[in-house]
Amino acid sequence: MKIVVCIKQVPASSDAKIDPETKRIIREGMKAVLNPFDTYAVEEAVQLRNRFGGEVIVLSMGPEKAAHSLREAISVGADRAVLLSDRAFGGSDTWATSYALAKAVEKIGGVDLVICGKQAVDGDTAQVGPGIAAHLDWVQATYVLKVEDASETGIRVRRMNEDGYDVCEVDFPAVLTVLKDINRPRVPTLKGSLAALREEIPVWKPADIGAELEKIGLDGSPTRVVKTAPPPPRNTVTRVLEGTPAESVRELVKDLRTRGIL
Amino acid sequence: MILTDPSQKAEYRNVWALAEVLSGQVQPVTYELIGASRALADAKGSEVWAVLLGAGTAGQADSLFAYGADKVLLVDDPRLAGFSDEWEAGVLERLMRKYKPDVLLGAATARGRALMPRVAVKANCGLTADCTQLGIDPENGDLLQTRPAFGGNILATIRCSSHRPQLATVRPRVMKALAPDSGRKGEVIREELLDTDAKKTKRIVETFQDKETVVNLGHAQIIVSGGRGVKGPKGFDLLRAFANKVGAAVGASRAAIDSGWISYAHQIGQTGQTVQTRVYIACGISGQIQHLVGMQSSDTIIAIDKNPNTPMMQLADIAIVGDLFEVIPEIIKEIDKV
Ligand SMILES: Cc1cc2nc3c(=O)[nH]c(=O)nc-3n(C[C@H](O)[C@H](O)[C@H](O)COP(=O)(O)OP(=O)(O)OC[C@H]3O[C@@H](n4cnc5c(N)ncnc54)[C@H](O)[C@@H]3O)c2cc1C
Numbered sequence: 001m002k003i004v005v006c007i008k009q010v011p012a013s014s015d016a017k018i019d020p021e022t023k024r025i026i027r028e029g030m031k032a033v034l035n036p037f038d039t040y041a042v043e044e045a046v047q048l049r050n051r052f053g054g055e056v057i058v059l060s061m062g063p064e065k066a067a068h069s070l071r072e073a074i075s076v077g078a079d080r081a082v083l084l085s086d087r088a089f090g091g092s093d094t095w096a097t098s099y100a101l102a103k104a105v106e107k108i109g110g111v112d113l114v115i116c117g118k119q120a121v122d123g124d125t126a127q128v129g130p131g132i133a134a135h136l137d138w139v140q141a142t143y144v145l146k147v148e149d150a151s152e153t154g155i156r157v158r159r160m161n162e163d164g165y166d167v168c169e170v171d172f173p174a175v176l177t178v179l180k181d182i183n184r185p186r187v188p189t190l191k192g193s194l195a196a197l198r199e200e201i202p203v204w205k206p207a208d209i210g211a212e213l214e215k216i217g218l219d220g221s222p223t224r225v226v227k228t229a230p231p232p233p234r235n236t237v238t239r240v241l242e243g244t245p246a247e248s249v250r251e252l253v254k255d256l257r258t259r260g261i262l
Numbered sequence: 263m264i265l266t267d268p269s270q271k272a273e274y275r276n277v278w279a280l281a282e283v284l285s286g287q288v289q290p291v292t293y294e295l296i297g298a299s300r301a302l303a304d305a306k307g308s309e310v311w312a313v314l315l316g317a318g319t320a321g322q323a324d325s326l327f328a329y330g331a332d333k334v335l336l337v338d339d340p341r342l343a344g345f346s347d348e349w350e351a352g353v354l355e356r357l358m359r360k361y362k363p364d365v366l367l368g369a370a371t372a373r374g375r376a377l378m379p380r381v382a383v384k385a386n387c388g389l390t391a392d393c394t395q396l397g398i399d400p401e402n403g404d405l406l407q408t409r410p411a412f413g414g415n416i417l418a419t420i421r422c423s424s425h426r427p428q429l430a431t432v433r434p435r436v437m438k439a440l441a442p443d444s445g446r447k448g449e450v451i452r453e454e455l456l457d458t459d460a461k462k463t464k465r466i467v468e469t470f471q472d473k474e475t476v477v478n479l480g481h482a483q484i485i486v487s488g489g490r491g492v493k494g495p496k497g498f499d500l501l502r503a504f505a506n507k508v509g510a511a512v513g514a515s516r517a518a519i520d521s522g523w524i525s526y527a528h529q530i531g532q533t534g535q536t537v538q539t540r541v542y543i544a545c546g547i548s549g550q551i552q553h554l555v556g557m558q559s560s561d562t563i564i565a566i567d568k569n570p571n572t573p574m575m576q577l578a579d580i581a582i583v584g585d586l587f588e589v590i591p592e593i594i595k596e597i598d599k600v
């Protein structure tokens with residue numbers, strides 16, 4: 001089974017800095033970590049590979065230092081990594097990102113399954129996974145909370161819905177996006193960490209994946225961020241109630257009634 | 263579709279709201295989408311079309327008119343019974359090319375967030391996720407889409423002036439539905455699902471309704487949420503009793519989930535769900551940033567904590583300093599009095 005896991009490096013904290021020119025996040029000089037949801041995607045791929053054999057390739061698009069997150073994935077069992085990195089990819093929205101990643105999946109070739117995290121915690125869109133599926137015209141199953149069964153040719157998963165879940169079967173090739181409760185990611189072994197250090201990670205440019213320049217980066221992105229602003233401040237006059245429980249609660253209920261909440 | 267010339271914008275006219283259908287039932291968020299679409303369409307002097315994809319759901323078109331749709335675009339086909347992103351994306355793309363809507367709004371639910379990006383890529387247009395505010399730029403008619411990013415620490419306004427239609431998903435409970443008017447009628451446009459709308463599809467073997475797997479926190483008016491201070495599964499029984507009393511859903515911090523006291527479906531925050539409720543009641547949650555980003559846009563925040571100095575207690579509108587095991591039973595008692 002040949003599996004590509006798409007992983008993203010995201011800022012470690014939520015105080016984002018924004019480029020006044022492009023209105024995009026400034027990623028340079030920011031402490032970065034592997035997107036938490038993607039650790040579950042990597043683990044699921046490693047488990048499938050351990051069962052069926054084959055290969056897990058981790059794929060990321062981002063600045064050079066995203067290689068660090070790729071190494072992290074290798075330390076927990078991925079076989080190899082590919083980094084898409086070039087100025088021309090910069091400023092991509094989810095349309096252009098999923099296009100570039102889909103082109104890279106095609107270039108890798110013979111891929112049965114692409115696994116993504118549910119969403120990246122910086123953009124919070126959850127759009128790249130289904131976007132990759134659409135570019136490749138593959139079947140997709142999103143919000144997967146459990147793999148029930150798998151074979152060489154397909155997979156049966158539980159897909160979360162708004163009021164429960166579906167059990168669905170998809171034939172390969174397919175794209176999954178996974179939730180946190182799908183597994184418990186393993187910690188790196190010493191052997192894994194050493195392998196990760198030694199690994200040579202190829203860096204692919206747009207030409208390497210046959211990407212059309214007008215479909216990547218800022219120019220290839222249909223959406224434009226035109227303004228960013230802090231959210232309106234909360235009305236933070238905190239009313240502190242610190243009497244006995246009975247007193248506080250009486251005040252609370254009175255207050256909630258005046259606010260029309262109770 | 264890419265516009266080669268801004269004048270082509272005029273060919274794209276109406277505002278479409280994609281009905282959210284679950285187990286054959288149109289969901290309330292649909293009416294919120296129609297309400298939001300109505301405002302946009304009125305600003306542009308165009309029509310609101312509700313798009314209803316399903317199997318045997320035709321009878322529910324009337325409610326869509328009542329809530330403000332001018333037309334209902336209906337595709338009724340047994341293959342649309344479950345949630346098949348492949349069929350739905352295929353037929354939507356084809357209908358968008360045929361009828362050229364200016365805007366398509368979908369719900370930012372598990373389903374909408376799976377389907378809409380697939381449609382956006384196939385139709386070659388932009389998509390903005392989880393919008394909390396929508397408007398029309400008076401100068402050029404573009405849709406201005408505002409959404410929180412970085413866990414609500416930034417509000418970004420996004421436009422898409424070079425492609426049509428303009429796609430956005432909208433969070434439940436953010437837009438207002440209009441008051442229904444059962445006298446309001448409209449035209450139903452029927453379309454077929456074609457074999458060519460999807461190349462390959464998934465097989466939906468079974469569908470389960472399961473309250474423990476999925477907690478519909480996004481739709482709740484009130485959330486009673488517990489953290490490490492709740493101390494164990496027993497503590498969550500107390501929170502459930504409280505929640506039942508006030509008609510709330512139960513949420514939790516990651517610490518409570520990682521301790522195994524309650525299932526992941528309840529988790530609020532960076533690696534859980536983002537909610538924007540009317541009232542958020544945090545019980546024994548200190549309010550680390552990863553938790554706050556999932557709930558800080560709620561209208562009213564109430565915190566119960568022994569420690570008055572936590573970030574949650576500072577953020578709250580009402581902060582009750584005390585032991586939650588004494589305070590919560592007291593609240594239940596006080597409500598019972600009336
Ligand atoms: C990548 C990443 C992602 C994360 N994602 C999330 C996420 O999605 N959601 C999330 O919640 N967290 C998330 N976290 C974890 C987050 O940083 C905090 O660890 C977590 O939110 C703390 O939970 P808590 O407030 O319940 O626990 P604590 O911080 O331990 O707070 C417990 C509170 O309970 C109070 N208390 C104790 N006993 C009582 C009592 N009897 N009565 C009243 N009050 C009492 C204490 O005073 C304290 O304020 C994430 C962390 C990381 C690194």
Ligand SMILES: Nc1ncnc2c1ncn2[C@@H]1O[C@H](COP(=O)(O)O)[C@@H](O)[C@H]1O
Nearest residue numbers: 006007061116117119120125126127128
């Ligand atoms: N630049 C990227 N490189 C690799 N994978 C990505 C990238 N952006 C997003 N992804 C994948 O797509 C998922 C959803 O991201 P998003 O749509 O940005 O919320 C992530 O969990 C990753 O698996």
